[in-house]
Amino acid sequence: MVNNTIAIDAMGGDNSPKSVIAGLAISSVRNPGVEYIVYGDEKKLAPLLKNRVNLKKIVKVVHVEDWIRANEKASKSLRRAKTTSMGMAIEAVANGEAGAIVSAGNSGALLAMSIFGLRKLSGISRPALAAVMPTISGEIVALDLGANIDCSSQNLFDFSIMGVVFAKNVLGKPNPRLAFLNVGEEENKGNTIVQEAASLMQNSHFSNYYAGYVEGDKIISGDFDIVICDGFSGNIMLKTAEGTAKLCYAYLKKIFSSSVLGKISFAIGRSCFLGLRKKMDPRKHNGAVLLGLNGIVVKSHGGADSIGFAHAVDLATDMSKRNYNELIKKELNRINIS
């Protein structure tokens, strides 16, 4: 079944293809029944796959020597859609051979090639990058995180539809609460684009999910399941959160290693410190998904290790199995009918 087949760009990212194959080994245990078409250099892949007996049966390698470089311009990469690991993995989704594609490669190129190769879903003005972020009581899905620097109110409204379907089906929230990222909670705050998007939302059949504006410090409150924003402020939000978490952890390390009592406390509370580290581990939330195309595209962090890459593959698998795009189409049809 196509939905149980994931196309993998094995050559993108800093640690490829090693962390890619190791990541597949981890994800495949969590997702039995899933198969992978892996695009990359056979000479490099063969030794990595050699001793992974479990992968042998479920991995099909498609040999391709060329790959998109990390700093390559998106416009240049488009010309190599047929001859690169990234381009061919996207093509597998376009052809119906796979339900989703995962790549840790060049974001701009992945975005451009995916839009070109998979085309936008009919009724969606622009695709958007979405990711799941932790909150005090659970998780929140945020979009757009950088695919669209400038957005219209219609773009933000389209992101809202995709966000609601994601929260319902991937996060498992039957009645998700959606907020627009803004600089205040009052109705007159922010720019006209955000205000118009809020109004579109309030006047749609999705109005029940609308929960107002959210400020940067309340994203983690647990009061919301979806946060909608343009790609510029979304990217700032996501990355500031990452940076601040790193800062907190750096403070923690410094303080506990700089005194004898700190070291004893650390030794005794080791499991707690490890638990904290695990809880704050950004790898658990690795995988930004490009929503709004005829196919599921998951971007893994370029620096992801095997654990991070496995989470990105988990996300792609989950969305493919749940037929996420069919659910989006249903919601878009409801809008056209109403």
Next chain:
Amino acid sequence: MVNNTIAIDAMGGDNSPKSVIAGLAISSVRNPGVEYIVYGDEKKLAPLLKNRVNLKKIVKVVHVEDWIRANEKASKSLRRAKTTSMGMAIEAVANGEAGAIVSAGNSGALLAMSIFGLRKLSGISRPALAAVMPTISGEIVALDLGANIDCSSQNLFDFSIMGVVFAKNVLGKPNPRLAFLNVGEEENKGNTIVQEAASLMQNSHFSNYYAGYVEGDKIISGDFDIVICDGFSGNIMLKTAEGTAKLCYAYLKKIFSSSVLGKISFAIGRSCFLGLRKKMDPRKHNGAVLLGLNGIVVKSHGGADSIGFAHAVDLATDMSKRNYNELIKKELNRINIS
């Protein structure tokens, strides 16, 4: 001397005037020789000042019964500039009675009344809210944080001048490194406004300080001393950082209180945990300063306690004593000459 006199709006903020007076008591010890003109309801202020012998000599109360409410519209507040504690405190700076004003009241009203009462510095297109944020190795000044939702490249360039003067004189960095907040580090990233501002900076006599673009996760890296952005993304950045720090602390508390080993570890490492809390204490960075007016305006967080308010007063005192605005004027003159 005017520079040693600070005007205080005693009625703004959630905990006023109690935390305001207690905050002055704290700040006055750290800043000997400074005097305060306190605007507020004498009936409420008298009992708070009664037992504070040290404050008696340096505090002059100006009785005013009216104050700007927390959710009042800025346009409405402007009409009450002459009759409210906030308006009269700003007036004291405009009159030359005080070098700076501190308020924990309504941000929008403070912004509007300050611009109206103090007027923009000649040569500055728009005033901006700035604040100091922690990094791994020190501090960074960020602006704008919400005074201007939309900004032109000229606005961002003006913020850069004010930021450089701040970093040099308030943060004490002789050769500050300035970056524009963006969604990538490459030259072609972001919108045209950011790109044009970067170009203005590179072609100015401030080009030595220009250090490129910074992404949200690198603000804390310690590689930069100034981060410049429009008020929308700046506000998102600042508040996301606050929220994430809270999330980290909440995780820490939860994990260490949920097991016996965690509790023992906490008991032994108590001083470390307290040290961490202190390090992450947002009160230490309370006080956003409105730059670019003929007078120094410091906005304390509305929910600040006495410790937080004291930090805001410290900042106002420091900037007033250093004659921050005269230094800005000098830099603006250099631009006009060059």
